[in-house]
Amino acid sequence: xxxxxxxxxxxxxxxxxxxxxxxxxxxxxxxxxxxxxxxxxxxxxxxxxxxxxxxxxxxxxxxxxxxxxxxxxxxxxxxxxxxxxxxxxxxxxxxxxxxxxxxxxxxxxxxxxxxxxxxxxxxxxxxxxxxxxxxxxxxxxxxxxxxxxxxxxxxxxxxxxxxxxxxxxxxxxxxxxxxxxxxxxxxxxxxxxxxxxxxxxxxxxxxxxxxxxxxxxxxxxxxxxxxxxxxxxxxxxxxxxxxxxxxxxxxxxxxxxxxxxxxxxxxxxxxxxxxxxxxxxxxxxxxxxxxxxxxxxxxxxxxxxxxxxxxxxxxxxxxxxxxxxxxxxxxxxxxxxxxxxxxxxxxxxxxxxxxxxxxxxxxxxxxxxxxxxxxxxxxxxxxxxxxxxxxxxxxxxxxxxxxxxxxxxxxxxxxxxxxxxxxxxxxxxxxxxxxxxxxxxxxx
Amino acid sequence: xxxxxxxxxxxxxxxxxxxxxxxxxxxxxxxxxxxxxxxxxxxxxxxxxxxxxxxxxxxxxxxxxxxxxxxxxxxxxxxxxxxxxxxxxxxxxxxxxxxxxxxxxxxxxxxxxxxxxxxxxxxxxxxxxxxxxxxxxxxxxxxxxxxxxxxxxxxxxxxxxxxxxxxxxxxxxxxxxxxxxxxxxxxxxxxxxxxxxxxxxxxxxxxxxxxxxxxxxxxxxxxxxxxxxxxxxxxxxxxxxxxxxxxxxxxxxxxxxxxxxxxxxxxxxxxxxxxxxxxxxxxxxxxxxxxxxxxxxxxxxxxxxxxxxxxxxxxxxxxxxxxxxxxxxxxxxxxxxxxxxxxxxxxxxxxxxxxxxxxxxxxxxxxxxxxxxxxxxxxxxxxx
Numbered sequence: 036x037x038x039x040x041x042x043x044x045x046x047x048x049x050x051x052x053x054x055x056x057x058x059x060x061x062x063x064x065x066x067x068x069x070x071x072x073x074x075x076x077x078x079x080x081x082x083x084x085x086x087x088x089x090x091x092x093x094x095x096x097x098x099x100x101x102x103x104x105x106x107x108x109x110x111x112x113x114x115x116x117x118x119x120x121x122x123x124x125x126x127x128x129x130x131x132x133x134x135x136x137x138x139x140x141x142x143x144x145x146x147x148x149x150x151x152x153x154x155x156x157x158x159x160x161x162x163x164x165x166x167x168x169x170x171x172x173x174x175x176x177x178x179x180x181x182x183x184x185x186x187x188x189x190x191x192x193x194x195x196x197x198x199x200x201x202x203x204x205x206x207x208x209x210x211x212x213x214x215x216x217x218x219x220x221x222x223x224x225x226x227x228x229x230x231x232x233x234x235x236x237x238x239x240x241x242x243x244x245x246x247x248x249x250x251x252x253x254x255x256x257x258x259x260x261x262x263x264x265x266x267x268x269x270x271x272x273x274x275x276x277x278x279x280x281x282x283x284x285x286x287x288x289x290x291x292x293x294x295x296x297x298x299x300x301x302x303x304x305x306x307x308x309x310x311x312x313x314x315x316x317x318x319x320x321x322x323x324x325x326x327x328x329x330x331x332x333x334x335x336x337x338x339x340x341x342x343x344x345x346x347x348x349x350x351x352x353x354x355x356x357x358x359x360x361x362x363x364x365x366x367x368x369x370x371x372x373x374x375x376x377x378x379x380x381x382x383x384x385x386x387x388x389x390x391x392x393x394x395x396x397x398x399x400x401x402x403x404x405x406x407x408x409x410x411x412x413x414x415x416x417x418x419x420x421x422x423x424x425x426x427x428x429x430x431x432x433x434x435x436x437x438x439x440x441x442x443x444x445x446x447x448x449x450x451x452x453x454x455x456x457x458x459x460x461x462x463x464x465x466x467x468x469x470x471x472x473x474x475x476x477x478x479x
Numbered sequence: 480x481x482x483x484x485x486x487x488x489x490x491x492x493x494x495x496x497x498x499x500x501x502x503x504x505x506x507x508x509x510x511x512x513x514x515x516x517x518x519x520x521x522x523x524x525x526x527x528x529x530x531x532x533x534x535x536x537x538x539x540x541x542x543x544x545x546x547x548x549x550x551x552x553x554x555x556x557x558x559x560x561x562x563x564x565x566x567x568x569x570x571x572x573x574x575x576x577x578x579x580x581x582x583x584x585x586x587x588x589x590x591x592x593x594x595x596x597x598x599x600x601x602x603x604x605x606x607x608x609x610x611x612x613x614x615x616x617x618x619x620x621x622x623x624x625x626x627x628x629x630x631x632x633x634x635x636x637x638x639x640x641x642x643x644x645x646x647x648x649x650x651x652x653x654x655x656x657x658x659x660x661x662x663x664x665x666x667x668x669x670x671x672x673x674x675x676x677x678x679x680x681x682x683x684x685x686x687x688x689x690x691x692x693x694x695x696x697x698x699x700x701x702x703x704x705x706x707x708x709x710x711x712x713x714x715x716x717x718x719x720x721x722x723x724x725x726x727x728x729x730x731x732x733x734x735x736x737x738x739x740x741x742x743x744x745x746x747x748x749x750x751x752x753x754x755x756x757x758x759x760x761x762x763x764x765x766x767x768x769x770x771x772x773x774x775x776x777x778x779x780x781x782x783x784x785x786x787x788x789x790x791x792x793x794x795x796x797x798x799x800x801x802x803x804x805x806x807x808x809x810x811x812x813x814x815x816x817x818x819x820x821x822x823x824x825x826x827x828x829x830x831x832x833x834x835x836x837x838x839x840x841x842x843x844x845x846x847x848x849x850x851x852x853x854x855x856x857x858x859x860x861x862x863x
Contacts, residue, residue: 175608177604206641206642207640207641207642207643208639208640208641208642209641209642211638211639211641212639216639218639218640218641218643218645219643220643220644220645223645225607225640225645226639226640226641226643226645228631228632228635228639230627230631230632233600233627233628233631233632235600236596236597236599236600236601236603236604236628237600237601237603237604237607237632238604239597239600239601239604240600240601240602240603240604240605240606240607240612241604241605241607241608242604243601243604243605244604244605244607244608244609244610245608247561247586247587247610248608248609250586251558260604272594272596272624273596273597273600273627273628275594275597276592276594276596276597276600277597277600279592279594279597280591280592280594280597280598280601283591283592284589284591284601436641440637440638440640440641441637441638441678441679442637442678442679442681442704442780443637443646443648443702443703443704446732446780447780447783447784448780448783
């Protein structure tokens with residue numbers, strides 16, 4: 036222990052505390068003739084005289100869990116029946132349609148310049164809605180930005196979406212964040228921030244807080260944290276930090292990686308060389324599964340089981356890698372045909388898609404048909420357009436929101452700067468248009 | 480990314496470090512913490528200064544013991560307080576968390592893996608769910624891997640959450656800072672100015688044991704803002720004074736006038752205050768001037784009024800800090816004085832700070848402010 040400190044400290048700073056025992060009670064020493072390693076860093080390893088480097092390409096890749104095939108037919112005829120009601124499944128389907136309809140309209144609205152920015156989640160609706168369906172309202176979510184379905188499934192309304200996208204005076208974010216950076220207090224979905232992967236160690240800390248709260252107050256319901264990110268974000272240092280710390284502190288958190296094949300223009304071949312993201316979970320000592328992200332049943336079942344595992348043994352992290360394909364552009368600022376073939380995208384759209392797959396299952400069960408599909412899409416389109424119009428007409432938040440919320444209370448410096456801004460606005464009224472802002476100059 | 484492991488050093492002869500005085504030194508002589516007027520050597524001077532109830536008992540503690548006492552008080556006061564970082568479980572490499580795991584359990588006092596970005600990210604998440612995490616970064620020099628989490632996440636959390644009302648204000652990030660005589664490039668830094676450029680965090684630097692306990696408890700309990708709490712590590716063992724045994728707080732964003740004066744205002748924080756005090760004693764004796772000494776205590780958001788009131792009275796100001804002069808705290812203080820007390824100034828505002836270089840091992844005493852440079856600044860300001 037003392038040697039470890041010395042590595043960090045100039046010698047004169049150190050006085051080794053006398054109360055530290057020379058050897059911890061759990062420490063183990065090498066027995067003579069032992070056939071296995073007793074180094075503290077790896078206590079269950081056998082010795083070998085066969086010098087073999089582990090080659091990651093030789094072993095079998097981690098399989099992908101699926102429940103239904105691309106025709107919407109349950110693959111394993113012997114499996115137990117799905118244990119969710121048809122009503123529930125219809126709700127999932129409508130939620131996927133809602134996100135999909137909203138995506139098309141908002142993408143177009145951005146193209147017309149009525150919105151500054153947008154990101155669709157086409158092709159990934161099954162991951163977000165299927166996983167969110169396995170959460171309780173008390174669970175906490177940290178998302179990246181392509182998880183509109185999580186918000187939809189957990190009760191975010193079209194008005195909530197539109198208020199945020201137009202950053203108007205009803206926006207939870209008070210007009211401060213770029214579009215698609217949604218947030219909600221309850222069910223708690225932390226407001227999305229643009230820096231990638233920063234939410235991963237935060238999710239571990241949040242999960243630890245929930246665990247501690249449950250320990251201190253056994254009457255509180257057991258809760259987990261669900262943390263979403265893409266396969267590109269998993270290259271950030273915060274991914275490493277977050278998973279490692281979650282494992283060592285036994286945090287009840289489920290990490291859901293949306294592996295959609297691209298990080299903007301970068302294909303996964305330039306993102307990593309291992310067996311995707313799932314293979315790394317094993318390295319951190321985390322229970323891990325890879326699922327077919329286009330199969331909402333597989334995602335739901337994996338997430339429900341992950342939630343159970345996360346709450347077992349006093350808490351532990353789980354990693355789910357959900358495979359999909361980003362059929363859309365990365366964002367409205369991106370033209371993805373600059374780096375991938377249009378035919379590849381069209382192929383994915385046609386061949387496999389979480390919405391079409393569930394629709395086929397519903398039709399096979401006699402729960403859905405062409406008329407219902409058309410009527411539902413028309414109805415959703417009208418609802419989205421209505422909320423769109425209402426949100427667009429709303430005023431922006433009052434100008435004081437630019438300064439408030441930096442600290443719990445306005446600092447004396449901020450008050451002075453607000454006064455100075457007001458003086459400028461009053462002196463040069465022709466230079467600024469305040470009509471769009473609630474209460475105009477008095478909003479400051 | 481974190482600490483480059485320092486190799487085991489053969490203990491050099493003592494004269495090679497801590498800026499030993501030359502035999503002829505009159506100004507740059509080692510600070511005698513046992514007699515400095517800045518520390519409460521008796522319990523009576525303590526209770527006068529902190530305005531404590533008469534029943535308060537105190538005992539002499541050094542800075543690491545005072546931090547330990549503050550952490551113990553905090554952990555006992557609320558089960559939402561948790562303490563973690565690298566090597567905190569056995570007591571910490573500077574002994575600030577001694578015995579706390581034994582007293583409060585390994586669920587609330589624990590080691591993390593060696594990852595600064597992970598430690599701060601973990602703290603943000605825990606704070607966002609209502610805990611009061613006190614995270615330790617082993618040296619301020621190693622906070623930079625966590626810079627993104629502090630600047631983009633902790634500082635902006637409340638602002639971007641807006642009407643959801645969620646914030647990460649319960650968190651405090653503690654880190655030992657400042658020079659120790661032989662810390663060289665990565666055991667000497669004082670990055671407070673970098674954090675002072677970040678709206679959303681409060682930056683605090685205590686100068687003494689009693690101040691450290693009061694400011695740390697205020698940071699944990701009296702503010703729902705993320706606090707960067709920087710502890711001058713050279714004072715961990717050196718500075719000893721009376722510290723109240725019980726819970727008490729010292730307000731953040733409030734400067735303290737340590738010594739009244741009428742001719743020059745000296746503004747500083749942390750360890751250099753002791754150098755200022757020694758320089759003032761020499762200058763008042765040799766030059767017949769009267770110097771007012773102000774401890775900023777909170778670097779941001781800072782107490783501009785106390786400083787401006789003082790400078791409007793004296794007409795002269797000098798800012799002293801260890802970190803580099805370029806874009807340092809002194810630049811902000813000097814610019815504010817120039818902006819708001821221009822007509823009262825009788826001399827340019829001077830900055831006595833580290834030169835704009837790195838803290839090369841052998842050059843520390845030439846790079847950082849010392850008593851001679853502060854004395855000289857007082858002289859120059861008076862004679863301007």
